[in-house]
Structure formats: structure tokens, C-alpha cells
Amino acid sequence: MIGYVTLGTNDINRAAAFYDALLGSIGAKRYMEGERFIAWAVSPAQPALGVIKPFDGQPATVGNGMMIALVVDSRDKVDALHAKALELGGK
Secondary structure, three states: OEEEEEEEOOOHHHHHHHHHHHHHOOOOEEEEEOOOEEEEEOOOOOOEEEEEOOOOOOOOEOOEOOEEEEOOOOHHHHHHHHHHHHHOOOO
């Protein structure tokens, strides 16, 4: 069900060094990276952990840069899940 989790960071290089060492100790490797993010996983078929500089350019905080992705198998299911979350009061 969980596809990935991202954690906001204000220092991508420091976060990279920390998570390379930490996650490397359980067999995870970088499998995706860009200018603002890096993601690690044991395999691409497993859930991933990523660090990211927030998209809005503001500092990473508890509520800025954090994301959890749920895996579903179609766009229709994404839309239905989103509609249900809004119906339940999600914003």
C-alpha cells in the first residue's frame, strides 16, 4: 500500500550522507535522484524513502516536505481515493 515516504530537508548533501550510511546498512541503495531529491530502496518493487527540498522553496519543516504515497493500480482509483478523502473532510 505504501509506495514511498518523503522527508523534507534543508541540506540535501547532509541528508544524502546520513541516509546513504543508514539505509546502506540494511541493503538499500539510491535508485532515483534529481536536483531537489534522492530516493533509496532495497529494490524498485519495494517502498522507498526519499529526502526532498520542498517544492515551494520554503524551509523544510514538520509540515513542508513530508509526503506519503499510496499505491493503487489505476488513475480511476487515484481519483476515487482523492474524492473520498475530500468527502471525509480532507484538504
